[in-house]
Amino acid sequence: MPDVMIFAPSPLLTVTLEGDPSGTDLHLHAGGQGVWQARMLRTLGCSVSICSVLTGESGRVVQHLLEDDGITVHAVIREGRGAAYVHDRRTGERAPIVELEGDPLSRHELDELYALTLREALGSDLVLLSGPFGDEVLPDDVYRRLAADLRAAARPVVVDLAGGRLAAALDGGVRLAKVSDAELTSSGQATDASVPALVAAAERLRGAGAESVVVTRAGHASLVLDGATAATVQVPVMEEVDTRGAGDSLTAAIAASLAAGDSLHDAVRLGAAAGALNVTRHGLGTGDAEAIRRLSEQVAIAPIEAGEGSLDSLDELATKVQVDGA
Template identity: 75%
Template sequence: MPRVLIFAPSPLLTVTVEGDASGTDLHVHAGGQGVWQSRMLQTLGAEVAICGVLTGESGRVVRHLLEDDDLTVHAVHREGRGGAYVHDRRSGERVEIVEIAGDPLSRHELDELYTLTIREAMTADLVLLSGPVGDEVLPDDVYRRLASDLTAAGRTVVVDLAGGRLAAALDGGVRLAKVSDAELEEADASAGTSVDGLIAAASRLRDAGARSVVVTRAGHPAILVDGDEVSTVQAPVMEAVDPTGAGDSFTAALAASLAAGDSLHEAVALAAAAGALNVTRHGLGTGDGEAIRRLSTQVEIVRAGREDGEQLSPDDLAGRLEVDER
């Protein structure tokens, strides 16, 4: 069983109000990017551990919820305000009632979390770096240091980050970076919305420190840049019930497959299937492992090459994609 360690610095306590003809109900779960990713990792058969900081009353509840889900929790405990939200979904759409990012981590708490993560990473097949709830929880440079130190220690590092945290992690060096087109456009003003702009921006992320980059594009083929090779990744387009969490499912499946020793193309196919299937469900990061594996056989990964075997340039590929999407 592949072992994956998730750096999840600030797990959330989530409360969702649900309702139908039979009445109103409350659903209480642990949440946050790393937690949602952990659910999909478990679905796909990985052994998952989480490293994070659990704060105050909400943190004590989160720990119980995580352990009830059979997750191994390595945590720094502290007092204060932990991350949490209350959402009302009785209308069919998520309506924010309250959201709390939680208190920033002190220097001592950061030191403890950093050491804890390095220690537990030594027995993991892969380390997934996920983001905090709020921008002020911890400095971006923590991601650079972690990426650099974990890579130096021989760990495989995958990141699903944006903005300054992504730039910092790339500066440390990572095996694979997953980013959405919207995040890429926000981080790189020259990317624009065109396919050629996204390919060029993804190539710059590769040059900045990622061996491979995957750009997800809701409703359109994902773009994979692996060294000098550019490919498109097309999963069956499913009827969306709730698109929230599809990106985390994509990343988690990538991590599960790479941790198991699969090839990059096998991992990307599984990831595309996990993301496609997740939009058909209401739960974040949820799915059926066998359904995902079967759907992955329908994912098409097309290398940017001509019939004579000559590699297409990024501009040539962009032109082909633009035509296909019209």
Template identity: 65%
Template structure:
């Protein structure tokens, strides 16, 4: 049994130029939301399986690179153009040289992919439904169908989606939904940045089909909606090198803890630490597991709207739970 199954519809090939010396260095990796999540899960010691489509020459390279990282792959192999990008970071900032969306999934490919997810989910502790980089790869309704079918089989489902894909997954029902306040703003779910407005949006997502919701806020405390509870999750701010992939690292660390049957608040604290540390690194979805666990001890959680609420660490919350269980 694998710890985590990730639905990654179309992993991409990433080519990045780095370095400040003449010519720089060329880095070739597998990438995309599901891949970056898988990388952090492997960092934290989880076994990971990816189900995805691998298209053309770039797809063959991506599949090989994933195997080198110890990630099990169940591929739907097809001909055509696979998604890829070339970025130049020799100046310290990302400059897009080229971005290729890749070919949409055919009906036959989509049927194969769907069947593979259902088959492999039966041997996983938890499933992440991630999105492709391009909007046109597959229909949004696939997420509703997958969420509903997996939930019917008793498999916990976590999603890191936005817009119409998130709406579709919520209609199927999910265990945990992660979204950013920027994505909520783009979807007109919120207009400002007040905590009350973000909490209200999180509760709407909960009511739409998520048991719990975590909303990231670009360096500000996370908002967690869990049942009737609304909480702020505080983490020390790090000097930022590259913010890309922080949300994927956060979600992956949350899922890593949930796969071990850890309480949600402990899982969120670990995720907050992983996301915070990821911005200090150049590699997306990477991290130092010991540093993540040490920073987790500095994460604090408080109830929203309770002026008398005590700010506590996840370890203190866990200790209280042990006392209550006696």
């Protein structure tokens, strides 16, 4: 099975209150971007390891929860305040009660984590770089260094980052970068959310160091750019229960497919299916592997021909191009 290593510098402990007429339940899980990605990778049959710093009491609980999920944990252990949140979802809507970013990593802890990550990455088929829960946990430049060193070691790198972390990782060089249209427009990298503006922004990301770029668009077809080719990614729309975690599921499924040696378009099909099905569930990064694979067969990747970039209607795009089976 493919072996994927995830750089998840500060996983968090999630505590969620759920309720129905019979009473209130309390749910404890390991969480954070890298953890949610790891769950989807495990669902799709990958061997998954996480390199992290685990802090204090919450870190010890997180380690046990991750190992119970079949995820191998390589961790720097330290005392202090770990990342955690408590959310109340008894009304059906998620209401934060408290959210703790955790203590920043010291220089010594960063050095340990970096060495640990390189060691484990060298034995993996693919490396996924994920972000921390808090903005101040570690310097952005760590992502540049990791991407550059992993590229030098011929390890493919996939990232789902934003802002300074994304820019740093691109500077090091990555196999694929996943971003959202909201991230591109809010950062000023795209002038608006139209297809031409997003394609132009994705091309700039490729010029900055990404071989391929996937742009997700909530409620619309995603975009994939690879070389001189730009295409839309159309997937059947599912009824939404919880949209959180859909992007992480998409990224993880793409990583799983690329680690298995699949083509980019096949990987994107699987990722689009995983993201679409994740919104039908409450669990972040969860899904049914067979359902994902079956839905991926209905994902259409349609190249955007010259002059079609101004089309924002998916129906118009679908009638103008044939599905690309590449």
